[in-house]
Amino acid sequence: MKIFLDTANVAELKEGVALGVVDGVTTNPSLIAKEKRPFRPLVEEICAVVPGDVSLEVVATDFEGMVKEGKELHQIAPNVVVKCPLTKAGLKAVKYLTGEGIRVNQTLCFSATQALLSAKAGSYYISPFLGRLDDIGHVGMDLVRDICEVYRVQGFTTRVLAASIRNPLHVVDAIPRRLGEARREDLAG
Numbered sequence: 512m513k514i515f516l517d518t519a520n521v522a523e524l525k526e527g528v529a530l531g532v533v534d535g536v537t538t539n540p541s542l543i544a545k546e547k548r549p550f551r552p553l554v555e556e557i558c559a560v561v562p563g564d565v566s567l568e569v570v571a572t573d574f575e576g577m578v579k580e581g582k583e584l585h586q587i588a589p590n591v592v593v594k595c596p597l598t599k600a601g602l603k604a605v606k607y608l609t610g611e612g613i614r615v616n617q618t619l620c621f622s623a624t625q626a627l628l629s630a631k632a633g634s635y636y637i638s639p640f641l642g643r644l645d646d647i648g649h650v651g652m653d654l655v656r657d658i659c660e661v662y663r664v665q666g667f668t669t670r671v672l673a674a675s676i677r678n679p680l681h682v683v684d685a686i687p688r689r690l691g692e693a694r695r696e697d698l699a700g
Contacts, residue, residue, distance in 0.1 A: 519543045535563035558588035566616040568594035577604035585613045609633030623657040630667040640675040652684045
């Protein structure tokens with residue numbers, strides 16, 4: 512299991528990295544704007560601080576715009592993953608960008624069907640918004656489990672990045688069950 516912070520605050524990231532608990536970061540234009548710094552120097556610093564993947568989101572909503580922005584974001588650093596919304600144009604952008612060797616995190620996933628389409632398009636990460644589902648009376652963690660099962664059965668290698676985390680129990684629930692079972696066996700033996 513990896514832990515990604517959803518922030519653009521460099522001080523938070525440096526602290527998490529120093530603690531050894533940050534594996535990556537996801538961010539978006541709103542979080543970047545809150546930092547009141549020029550975009551490019553800020554994301555370059557984030558990419559230098561974070562030891563793993565850094566998801567940077569496009570703002571365009573059309574295919575051509577997403578592809579153009581995705582290519583530009585990809586040039587910032589080797590650990591950049593382009594974040595595209597899970598829309599028809601976003602799926603098309605994922606297929607195109609992946610074909611160009613650019614890793615993509617498809618965001619705004621609310622169903623296993625969407626996650627299946629995203630994996631077929633070639634997404635590197637899928638980001639189901641479990642907290643937002645919980646907010647409207649659904650069990651977001653059920654979606655994460657369903658996606659993991661679909662990907663396992665279908666043989667997809669797309670990684671599931673549980674997004675819109677609302678509380679510590681979401682993190683605990685996101686731990687793969689096989690890992691938890693292995694730990695119990697180790698304790699019993």
